[in-house]
Amino acid sequence: MTTDPGFWLLQTLNALQLSMLLFLLSIGLTVIFGLMHFVNLAHGALYAAGAYVAASVSAVAGFWAGLVLAPLAVAVIGVLLYGGLIRRMRRSGPMAQVLVTFGLIFVALDLTRLIWGDIALASAMPPLLEGRLSVLGIDYPLYRLFVIGLGLVVFAALAFVLGRTQIGAMIRAGVDNDAMAACLGINVERLFFIVFCLGCALAGLAGAVAAPLLSVSPDMGLQILIPTLIVIVIGGLGSLQGAIAGSLVYGFVQTFGAVLAPGLASVLIYGLLAAILVIRPTGLFPAKG
Amino acid sequence: MLDAGQAMEPVLELEQLCAGYGETQVLHGLSVQAAPGRVLALLGRNGAGKSTTLKTVMGLLPVRAGQVRFRGAPMPRQPHDIARAGIAYVPETRDIFPSLSVRENLELTARRFRGDWTLERVLTLFPRLGERLDNGGTQLSGGEQQMLAMARALLMNPRLLILDEPTEGLAPIIVQQLHDSLQALKRAGLSMLIVEQNFGFATALADDVAVVGRGQVVWTGSAAAIRADTGVQHQWLGV
Numbered sequence: 001m002t003t004d005p006g007f008w009l010l011q012t013l014n015a016l017q018l019s020m021l022l023f024l025l026s027i028g029l030t031v032i033f034g035l036m037h038f039v040n041l042a043h044g045a046l047y048a049a050g051a052y053v054a055a056s057v058s059a060v061a062g063f064w065a066g067l068v069l070a071p072l073a074v075a076v077i078g079v080l081l082y083g084g085l086i087r088r089m090r091r092s093g094p095m096a097q098v099l100v101t102f103g104l105i106f107v108a109l110d111l112t113r114l115i116w117g118d119i120a121l122a123s124a125m126p127p128l129l130e131g132r133l134s135v136l137g138i139d140y141p142l143y144r145l146f147v148i149g150l151g152l153v154v155f156a157a158l159a160f161v162l163g164r165t166q167i168g169a170m171i172r173a174g175v176d177n178d179a180m181a182a183c184l185g186i187n188v189e190r191l192f193f194i195v196f197c198l199g200c201a202l203a204g205l206a207g208a209v210a211a212p213l214l215s216v217s218p219d220m221g222l223q224i225l226i227p228t229l230i231v232i233v234i235g236g237l238g239s240l241q242g243a244i245a246g247s248l249v250y251g252f253v254q255t256f257g258a259v260l261a262p263g264l265a266s267v268l269i270y271g272l273l274a275a276i277l278v279i280r281p282t283g284l285f286p287a288k289g
Numbered sequence: 290m291l292d293a294g295q296a297m298e299p300v301l302e303l304e305q306l307c308a309g310y311g312e313t314q315v316l317h318g319l320s321v322q323a324a325p326g327r328v329l330a331l332l333g334r335n336g337a338g339k340s341t342t343l344k345t346v347m348g349l350l351p352v353r354a355g356q357v358r359f360r361g362a363p364m365p366r367q368p369h370d371i372a373r374a375g376i377a378y379v380p381e382t383r384d385i386f387p388s389l390s391v392r393e394n395l396e397l398t399a400r401r402f403r404g405d406w407t408l409e410r411v412l413t414l415f416p417r418l419g420e421r422l423d424n425g426g427t428q429l430s431g432g433e434q435q436m437l438a439m440a441r442a443l444l445m446n447p448r449l450l451i452l453d454e455p456t457e458g459l460a461p462i463i464v465q466q467l468h469d470s471l472q473a474l475k476r477a478g479l480s481m482l483i484v485e486q487n488f489g490f491a492t493a494l495a496d497d498v499a500v501v502g503r504g505q506v507v508w509t510g511s512a513a514a515i516r517a518d519t520g521v522q523h524q525w526l527g528v
Contacts, residue, residue, distance in 0.1 A: 166396070166400055169389055169393045169397055170397065172388040172389055172393075173386045173388070173397055175388065176386040176388050176389070177384050177386060179349055179368070179384075180384035180386070181386075182348075182369045182372070183347055183349070183368050183369075183371075183378045183380075184369075184372055184441065184445065185369050185372035185373045185398065185401050185402065185445065186369055186401075187367075188369070287388060288387035288388045288427070
């Protein structure tokens with residue numbers, strides 16, 4: 001099968017689709033960490049919340065309503081989290097932040113069980129994206145192409161905002177050196193709040209996009225957390241390039257590993273992670289500060 | 290006389306200031322005033338508390354006791370509010386943002402604080418930067434980084450410019466250029482507070498000098514007076 005070009009194309013598209021999903025998750029987490037050195041392990045729980053909101057809304061009002069409302073709802077959760085917890089924990093050390101946000105995962109887990117029950121929810125694809133599309137000779141599910149396209153659009157939009165606008169320059173300055181950015185009149189805390197809410201919204205978007213692909217279950221946030229953390233460690237903390245590079249590395253290694261060396265697939269990515277940490281301890285494209 | 294009295298209200302006033310890092314208190318009741326339109330140099334040995342004073346003024350270290358007043362009003366607490374109140378700070382380490390180009394480093398402040406200092410005007414003062422606008426911030430030499438840090442500060446159109454060790458690590462010819470640039474700013478009437486190890490450089494630029502020793506101000510006077518007073522130089526500066 002490995003001599004069939006269709007096989008390689010199919011797996012490449014699968015890898016891209018996984019990469020884009022991970023990118024939507026990791027970009028928020030990595031910039032939040034880069035800007036404020038804040039470790040938010042509950043990021044996966046926000047992704048699960050996005051999936052649940054999207055599944056519930058789409059059952060009533062259709063997929064597109066869910067796709068729009070889920071990021072907004074998760075951004076609102078982000079505002080509440082920030083005001084209630086994270087702002088107070090900014091000055092406590094990373095260990096306290098890790099423990100509290102790790103605890104939040106379990107709070108979220110039980111909250112979703114209370115609200116939606118302990119069963120997996122199915123979420124329907126939009127009729128518009130249900131079919132398959134012929135891509136260079138292979139039939140590929142349209143919805144997965146949509147996920148790839150959405151990831152690329154978000155990447156392009158973030159690359160533009162971070163690279164070409166004043167607020168993007170402010171965010172990069174804050175990631176490089178938050179104290180100096182503040183001395184130039186930038187309200188770094190407010191910048192962090194905006195980035196945090198945007199990161200939450202993107203996690204919610206990832207959940208909404210993933211809902212029709214995977215079964216929506218309470219522990220989906222926990223399952224995605226480790227891959228997301230691997231992505232940002234491979235890519236390097238705090239940078240957009242790092243998030244996209246790490247996502248691509250993870251997506252391709254995981255996908256091709258699973259079909260080419262199924263026995264090794266589960267350890268392959270950890271081996272790669274270890275190798276990258278030895279060769280480039282700060283990851284592929286760390287923020288420069 | 291009233292006008293003269295108002296004009297002489299200190300631009301910056303530190304009163305019995307105490308501050309430090311963690312368990313270590315560095316400033317023990319430091320008091321000093323900076324007069325508007327003049328250059329005040331803080332001199333003293335390493336560890337005397339000069340840089341700590343500047344960081345406390347900028348809100349990077351909390352005020353543990355005492356007061357900081359800026360143009361007659363209590364200083365805000367947060368660094369970004371202090372910056373917006375009209376204080377620009379050039380730290381010892383320059384702190385150019387490595388992820389930003391030279392142009393972005395400058396526009397960061399140019400767009401927020403509009404006034405007499407424009408991009409064109411700072412590029413007239415530091416023409417080297419004009420040739421480097423699209424370079425990354427850290428591709429610059431030490432002297433160029435110092436100029437960029439100063440240009441970025443000037444674009445804040447500050448009422449007080451704070452410089453920490455501006456000549457550190459710079460070649461003598463660059464130090465001379467820096468001196469000329471700072472003299473030009475002084476002639477333009479900008480109030481400055483400067484910490485500097487280079488005694489000759491500091492006293493050539495400054496109008497007033499405060500000598501800091503063990504976290505307090507131990508001597509104040511004019512730059513001319515300290516140049517003539519070898520006793521103070523010997524006791525507090527080790528010159």
